[in-house]
Amino acid sequence: MQPDSLSFIFLNAVLINNFVLALFLGLCPFLGVSGKLDTAFPMGLATMFVMLVSSTCAYGINLVLNHFDIQFLRLISYIAVIASAVQLVEMTMKKFTPALFRALGIFLPLITTNCAILGLALFQTFKEYNFLQSLVYAIGAGVGFTLAIVLMAGLREKLSLANVPGAVQGAALSLMLGGMLSLAFMGFAGLGGSH
Amino acid sequence: MSRKPKTEITWDTFAEGLWRENPVFVMLLGMCPVLAVSNTAMNSLAMGLATTFVLLTSGALISILRNFIPKQVRIATYIVIIATFVTIVDYTIQAISLDLYNALGAFIQLIVVNCIILGRAEAFASKNTLARTVVNATGMGLGFTLALLCIGVVREVLGAGALFGIDLFGPSFEPWVVMILPPGGFIILGMWLLIFEYVRRSRADAAKSEEVKHAA
Numbered sequence: 001m002q003p004d005s006l007s008f009i010f011l012n013a014v015l016i017n018n019f020v021l022a023l024f025l026g027l028c029p030f031l032g033v034s035g036k037l038d039t040a041f042p043m044g045l046a047t048m049f050v051m052l053v054s055s056t057c058a059y060g061i062n063l064v065l066n067h068f069d070i071q072f073l074r075l076i077s078y079i080a081v082i083a084s085a086v087q088l089v090e091m092t093m094k095k096f097t098p099a100l101f102r103a104l105g106i107f108l109p110l111i112t113t114n115c116a117i118l119g120l121a122l123f124q125t126f127k128e129y130n131f132l133q134s135l136v137y138a139i140g141a142g143v144g145f146t147l148a149i150v151l152m153a154g155l156r157e158k159l160s161l162a163n164v165p166g167a168v169q170g171a172a173l174s175l176m177l178g179g180m181l182s183l184a185f186m187g188f189a190g191l192g193g194s195h
Numbered sequence: 196m197s198r199k200p201k202t203e204i205t206w207d208t209f210a211e212g213l214w215r216e217n218p219v220f221v222m223l224l225g226m227c228p229v230l231a232v233s234n235t236a237m238n239s240l241a242m243g244l245a246t247t248f249v250l251l252t253s254g255a256l257i258s259i260l261r262n263f264i265p266k267q268v269r270i271a272t273y274i275v276i277i278a279t280f281v282t283i284v285d286y287t288i289q290a291i292s293l294d295l296y297n298a299l300g301a302f303i304q305l306i307v308v309n310c311i312i313l314g315r316a317e318a319f320a321s322k323n324t325l326a327r328t329v330v331n332a333t334g335m336g337l338g339f340t341l342a343l344l345c346i347g348v349v350r351e352v353l354g355a356g357a358l359f360g361i362d363l364f365g366p367s368f369e370p371w372v373v374m375i376l377p378p379g380g381f382i383i384l385g386m387w388l389l390i391f392e393y394v395r396r397s398r399a400d401a402a403k404s405e406e407v408k409h410a411a
Contacts, residue, residue, distance in 0.1 A: 022377050024231035028310055031226070072286070075304055076278040083271060112274075113308040115227045122301045167396055171223055172388040179381030186376065 006136045009129070013140030015188040019116045020148040021181055026116030029107050030149055031174050039103045040153035041146065046089055046104070048142025050111050051120055053085040054078070055138035058121035059131055078121045079112075086112045116145055151181060204330050212335030218311045219342035219384075220391055225311040228302050229343055230380035236359050238298055239347025240340065245284050245299075247336025249306050251329060253277045254320040258328040261321050273316045274307070281307045311339060349383050350374045 019025045026047070033043045061077050090108055093101045101108065111117065120141050124134045155177055164173060218224045228246070232238045253276050257264075264272050285303050289296045296303070306312065315335055320328045351357055354374030356364045373379050 024227050024377065024380065025305075027226040027230065028224075031223070072282055075282050075285070075307060076275060079274050079278050079307055080271070083274060110310070112270075113310050113313055115305045115308045118308050119301060119305055122304055126301070167393045168389060170392070172385045172392060175381050175385030175388065179378045179385060182381055183373070183378040186378065 004129075004133065006133065009133055009136050010140040010143075013137055014144040014147065015185065018144045018148055018185050018188075019119070019141050020145055021178070021185045023119070025119040026114045026145055027178075028110065029114060030145075030152060030178070031171070033104065033107050034149050034152040034156055034174070037150065037153045037157060039100075040149045042097075042100050043104060043107065044142070044146025044149050046093070046108065047111060047114065047116065047145050048139070050082070050085050050089055050114075051117055051138045051142045051145075052135070053088070054082045054117055054121055055124060055134050057081040057085070058124065059134050062125050074125070078118060082117050082121070083112045116141065148181065152177065155181075204327055208327055208330050209334040212331065212338040213341065214338070216335075217338045217342060218335055219339060220387065222311075222314075224314055225309040225339065226384075228305065228309060229346065230377070230384060232299055232302050233343055233347040233350055233380060233383075234354070234375045235298075235351045236344060236347040238295075239343040241288070241295055242299060242302065243336070243340025243343045245288065245303060246306055246309060246311070246339055247333070248284055249277065249280045249309075250312055250315060250332045250336045250339075252280045253312060254315060254328045254332040255325060256280075257316050257320040258323060258325045264321075269321065270313075270317070273313060273321075277312055277316070278307050311335065345387060346380070346383050350379055354379060 013019070017023055020027065020030050029043055029047070034040050058078055058081065061081065062074070065071050065074055065077070086109065089111070090101075093104075093108065120138060124137050129137055152174075156174065159173065159177070168176075212218065216222060219226070219229050225246075228242055232242045253273070256276055257273060260272075260276075281304060284306065288299070288303055315332060319331055323331070348358065351359075352363065353371045354376075356362065356368040356370050371379075374383065
């Protein structure tokens with residue numbers, strides 16, 4: 001596969017360099033919202049939507065910044081766009097799915113500080129993807145994030161029924177699970193080169 | 196809500212970030228850089244210091260401006276202030292050491308979205324005087340650096356058989372490569388949390404049995 005073909009970019013973002021399990025981006029919601037499948041899946045979708053919007057905007061902004069040669073403003077303008085995109089998702093959800101809005105709670109506005117989103121915008125800039133490639137990369141990253149958080153939620157739902165020694169319960173157990181998942185995802189590294 | 200900020204600076208203002216409210220081990224904030232760049236002790240140290248600098252400067256500026264920032268747009272304002280200082284750090288590290296810059300990758304710029312910084316801005320800097328904020332931010336930053344080092348040292352020793360790039364065990368040591376790779380980050384942090392939880396529990400148990408003895 002060509003390293004810049006669309007299918008490779010997609011597979012790369014979903015499996016080989018999964019944003020959560022290989023690049024450590026977006027761990028806060030990954031550990032925070034993965035308690036139940038019912039909330040984990042919508043959280044993944046919301047994140048994917050914000051990723052798409054911010055990736056598209058970041059592409060446009062980068063063109064403008066390059067045109068005026070003011071790349072040092074990149075970080076500030078990206079984060080401003082992401083914050084507005086999150087606000088948009090928040091308002092939409094509040095209007096159409098109020099129950100879900102309450103279930104996600106503080107983690108919805110915290111998508112702004114989800115490093116997966118800013119990371120995506122920065123990576124696509126570093127890799128100099130064109131518009132279509134950025135779009136595919138964003139979808140891939142979103143799918144990868146959803147996959148990781150749903151897998152994690154499934155495991156944690158099963159584990160909540162298991163008899164676990166006292167000291168291991170809670171964050172330590174979640175991290176160990178994350179480690180195992182990450183180990184499993186390393187197997188995909190054989191699919192292609194690094195990055 | 197009383198608008199009068201607390202002014203006294205105690206040892207606790209500084210030390211709460213080091214141990215009792217350690218951002219990584221207790222509050223579980225800012226995990227992404229913690230796991231991503233802690234594969235060697237040197238990277239951990241650099242990342243910790245960069246984050247401390249941003250915590251300190253953005254906290255100080257927010258504390259100075261706290262009475263001027265309208266409540267409705269405070270988060271956006273904080274983010275812009277933080278992004279400014281992160282840009283400064285980004286260019287500074289690039290100027291000092293390109294190797295380090297490449298090793299840390301995008302994670303320097305991602306300090307912007309580190310929950311600790313925004314969290315401290317909202318929870319502490321926006322309510323306290325400049326001096327208190329500076330002291331507290333230093334403690335928090337050092338606590339973060341310490342936690343990163345704890346993880347980084349273990350990962351580098353196990354995964355590369357070295358510490359700060361100095362070989363420890365000689366050529367007969369077979370490195371445990373998985374510790375440098377992503378899964379190692381999760382597992383080592385999980386282990387540290389496990390140890391802390393275990394210590395906390397056994398202390399609580401000891402206190403309880405002491406009480407029982409007293410009662411008897």
